Amino acid sequence: MAVQSPSLDDPRVLVDTPAAIVDAIPPYAPRSEREAEFYALGDGQMLLNIGPHHPATHGVLRIVLKIEGERIVDLDPVLGYLHRGVEKLAENADYHHSIAYTDPLEYVSSLFNELAPVMAFERLLDLRVPRRAEYLRVLSCELLRVSSHILFMGFMALDMGGLTPILYSFIERDEMVDMLAALTGQRMLFNYMRIGGVNGDLNHEFLSRLGDWMSRAGRQAEAISTLLNENEIFVKRTRGLGAISRGQALNLGLTGPNLRACGVPFDVRRAHPYSVYPELDFDVVTADEGDTYARYLVRVEEIKQSIRIIDQVLHEMPDGPVMARIPRRITPPPGRAWAAIESPRGQYGCYAMSDGTDQPYRFRIHDPSFVNLQALVPILPGCLIADTMAVNASLDPIMGGVDK
Amino acid sequence: MNVVPRSAPRIPALWLLLFALGGLGTLVLLVLIVGILSGVIPAIVIWLGGVILANIAIVRFIVAATAILLFTIPTAFVIIFMELKVIAFMNLRIGPNRVGPWGALASVVHGLKVLSKEDFTPTGADPTVFTLAPVATFVGSVMAFMVLPFGPGLFGVDLNVGLLYFFAVGGLGVVGLLMAGWASFNKYSLLGGLRSAAQMVSYEIPLTLSVVGVIMLAGTLSLNGIVQAQSGSFLDWFVVRQPLAFLIFFIAATAEANRTPFDLTEADSEIVAGFATEYSGMRFGFFFFAEYVNVFLLSGLAVVLFFGGWTSPIPWPWPIHFALSPLESLIAILVLLIVVPVVASFLLAIPIWVIRTRLSFARAFAMGMLLFGPLATAAVLIYLVINLDALLGIIWFFAKAYVFVFTFVWMRATLPRVRIDQLMGLAWKWLLPASLVNLFITALAILVVHP
Amino acid sequence: MLAGPVRQRHDQTEIRIAAGDVVDVLRTLHDDPAFRFEVLADVAGVDMGDSMQVVYHLWSETTPDWLRVIAVDLSRDDPRVPSATFLWKGAEWMEREAYDMFGIIFEGNRDLRRIYMPPDYTSFPLRKDFFLADDAARSPGQGVRHMEQVHPPADSEAPIRRARGR
């Protein structure tokens, strides 16, 4: 029997049988086993759409929750509301342009989005980057990592109802972003990494702002820690919630702090060193619990490690040029290159293929948020609706990166 | 061209109004004169006075209800402004600072905005219930005000089951939230409504049980009686004798008022706005108002039950009481306000005039007025405060109540939100046993001390 | 089992295998204690112009290199490759993405449906015969075609950009 799927445009449906809408059967035949299974509602179950426009979904994520009362039975994240087709655009632009396209992907930490493709292109070109440029890359990236993690702390609190931490984190982020604007010329989409180096050398204003900030680095992070770390409500809500085991995390392909919170010391900066990270002294922060609270603590600890790295970089900054001498129009020889870096959310990869023209033949962005977000599906069932936000915030996806 | 001839000279609107008023005034005067001369009006007045005197309770009720309805609106505005400003300050922000002094009118403008917005009823909603829900919530809050004593003699009704009435009527607000959640035809609203129902039902029990100790100590259910039982110094307040009860009461009251960390019914990061998701315009405004009125209400109740209500923390050491009748005190106030500054200014200005400085007499007089006017006003105020218990009581009551309002706001700025199962667990596993224990201990203590 | 020479460049080792061998190769790489490739870094589709490829990037603590496994020579009309979800559940969405963008069918993926594009979408955007509405490559140095302008759609005879070299 063909099921007549209800349409929201049909006035009769709205007036006479509201239950038909409440049951939100997809208006098309299920296209996969999983979808058929998900949308088959059991007794007493209902679907609840969280998003795409929802205060706590970090962008335009839509999560269809199948719930029994407040308890989640199953869920189906729906992506694509922010899909911009960056890969296709980049394949139709030349190498320099593609970097500008990647900038707004993960808008919270856009320097990392630039760094991965730039490194991939440099590998295609067999290009050596001046050491000062490498140090500048590390410096700006670590600053942004601090900012991103502090923002994570704030958003995590916000998603759990705390109003204040987000504003403290924005105080810090604002300083950071102004500082980076003095270095890169932009506040948010920096476009700082260039093939062969970076777009500008250190300048006085940046250094004075940075010195100013270093003298009280992490003050707001400490304030947020005071507000949250021991707060009984926060701890009670996060400890033991959404725990992921070590094997499960590897199986899910988690990376970054989410994986390290499960006890796997996989940090691309150490596991597969790039840039000048082998020369820098820092610890890979891990935790064993793998729950939401551990993921939070790992990030808090990483802020301190990043500040440590910034300190070392500032002391060891070599002299020299910040840009290799490369032509304006670059045509790498045919080949393939993969570059992965450790972004605040995990392993950020870029796979580039060249066919000898001035446009990349294949340009693939591997975004950690995209993979990390998958973990929602196995870990959320059994939790409550409110836990969706806590777990989602602790995985720290940025939808700009997820949707590419 | 077809010219319309001017039929009347143009009279300014103001003059027209004055003419009309003058005519009306003459008419009224005529009627009055005729009425008084014929004895009709005195008869009516006497009759009315008799009616009022005979139904003094009803008149009092009507006056009190009107006063409280009028009082809730500025209260809500003040608390909303406080919430905006205090949370902003705690966030290291400035907060509203454009409308009015320090942005104090921001909440008023908010209210006007809400009033001017479209009142939207979603398709699929039940229009009747949807419309009645905010009214039910608001009426619940306002009705509970009737028994709250603001000062000595300043209360709507002194019911002998005042506390019971308070909780009963306060529980009415839940019905409104539940109605809103059901009628909105929205899953978020439904969840919010159900959450609020579960939360209120759970927290009513510890809230009520925690108060039983106070009732036993005071020996009355009347809120006035409870306040009078605490008169004396701050050591007589029930918070000293019932600290555990106060703690339970405060937590349960936070949950009752839907405040952070228990604001699950409208948890914005979870279920968008809970029961209020589909509300807009003044219907939403009613919910909003009711919430803040509730905050004040529960703060006031906390003050009445545990912090001595309108009594001052330290008994007034100098019992100065000019035993003046109201008429005499009115004359005294007038004298203070009008005669004293003038006389004082003359006294100040005359020597200046005599010495013939460069200061003119008029200027010296004006300066004297400016100097002594405020002084006289202050004197009048102090006189009033000393002499009228009601005024002093109201000041104490509001000061204490706003400390609690501040605490509510402060908690909202600091704490994250609890989860629904933890919320229920807290109510049933911790607060309920604790309040029962408190009850037994109090009963035992009363048995031991006053057998 | 290898379908092409092993290459090494920078910090990447590349092996090429046929689509049929993906299961065996990945399982060996994942389970064999000598390899222990535990982290699946990436799954990507590639349209070579005349055939399709699926590219896996793997990481193991036993080797300093990234391992790139390329399943080569998938038919452009019916590209099929076994899913890697039996080893890494996290490959599911990456495979969904490759399906969405290239139309590569991963057999064994329980949730193979579109992930970015709307469900009623019919094209596979990252294929090389899908021209952008404003495709600068179509008129070199000249400018841009606009969406509303009449121009040859994807099924025209305009040449597909094919991969030169490797």
Place this chain on the structure above:
Amino acid sequence: MIPVPGKGIAKGMALTLRRFFEPKVTVQYPEQAPHIAPRHRGRLELLYDEWGALKCETCFQCAMACPIECIDMGGTDTRDRFHVHWGPPEQYAERREEQALRRSGRPVPDPAFRSFDPADTSRLDALLDAEDYDPQRLLPILEGTQEIYGYIPVAAIKHISNATGIWYAEVYGTASFYEHLHLEPPTSHTIGICRCPACSLFGSGTIRTVVEQAAGVALGGTTPDGTLSLEPSDCHGENGGEPWVTFDGIRRAGVTASNAALLVRAATGAREVGGMPAGQA
């Protein structure tokens, strides 16, 4: 350490209370201008040189290089005839409306293309087909267009732009760059005067004044009835001792200030009185 219940909450409450009294970080924006780093490059602006002249040469390089096509250039040419618009049409609201109208098949009232008169494009289509709609063969296409129409009308430019995908501004730019391509209908007669120093020495300046006065238009213009246009021509240093004046492209020798008006009269059909232009008599 024994956990004291409520300790974390108390610490947090203490922190917020402390912060309540701390100085605030808000920047009151319009009153208090934020500091913008000298390196900031988030502002698009046109620079002026030290004499106050606009440095932009309208070379369209920036618009072409902008990866997200946010730079858009537009304006009218010096004679206010051709609206040059560079950049994707999606960027402007009125352009969007124009497209909506066009898609729905309704006429497009667009003030930006007032001078757009429809032209029969069947021959142009054949030409474009022969040239394979190839943007790189723009010059042959434009030359062929001029052969078809005698000049290059706006309709043809728009048609070429639509058919080949070349931006309108680029077609216009190419057409206006080459001297042998004309953007105006050909007039019946043309008087050309050379303005080089050699010719000026022999009196071309006075001839120019006389001719301009007689025709009532300035050099480079066309009389309102379209019978005569004056254009600068070039003697290439071969004037042979007298000013270089051409009539319909053919050199006329022996033209002086006294008989130059005759040339104008010959072109306009001698309908003038006493040196006043025909239109004003």
